[in-house]
Amino acid sequence: MLSEKLAKLLNEQVNAEYFSAYLYHSMSACMEKIALKGTAHWLFSQAKEEMAHGINIYQYILDRGAIPVLTDIAQPRTTFEDIKEVFEAVLEHEQKVTRLINNIATIAMQENDHACYQFIMWYVNEQVEEESNASDILSKIEMIGNDKGLLLALDNELATRTFVNPFPNNSKLSGI
Numbered sequence: 001m002l003s004e005k006l007a008k009l010l011n012e013q014v015n016a017e018y019f020s021a022y023l024y025h026s027m028s029a030c031m032e033k034i035a036l037k038g039t040a041h042w043l044f045s046q047a048k049e050e051m052a053h054g055i056n057i058y059q060y061i062l063d064r065g066a067i068p069v070l071t072d073i074a075q076p077r078t079t080f081e082d083i084k085e086v087f088e089a090v091l092e093h094e095q096k097v098t099r100l101i102n103n104i105a106t107i108a109m110q111e112n113d114h115a116c117y118q119f120i121m122w123y124v125n126e127q128v129e130e131e132s133n134a135s136d137i138l139s140k141i142e143m144i145g146n147d148k149g150l151l152l153a154l155d156n157e158l159a160t161r162t163f164v165n166p167f168p169n170n171s172k173l174s175g176i
């Protein structure tokens, strides 16, 4: 059984992951608006991944004998002028999520909840990838500067992302 403290943190993390999905949907919509369809697709795929992250924690809360408590999801930012603003915000957001995940790992360790610690370690490793992806794309955007041709090449590259369910064994995520 999860401690009350860990159950609360995991519930908050479900909310944070759903908020991430909401934020990436909003960013995707802004990129559609300026015809960067590949970037919009990348962000939409990221939103799907965030939903999967949230659902997997939701299932874990149930598996540990607690009940997920769903709370309001905040409104995300709705205006982004260009792709640079988007990926600066992606990196900042993922750094914030990393801090939340690390805090859960710290508390799980302090409480000697080895199962929860092991569970959340997947997310600790995932955050390394999330931050690295955002910062790689941001570096490319900075190199591109005002070159529209290179921007379209990056947009085409982002269009090739395919969504892969990160938790194929979670029955709540089968078929997505």
Ligand code: OFO
Pocket (backbone or CB within 6 Å): 017, 020, 049, 050, 053, 093, 094, 097, 126, 127, 130
């Ligand atoms: Fe769930 O990794 Fe991004 O927020």
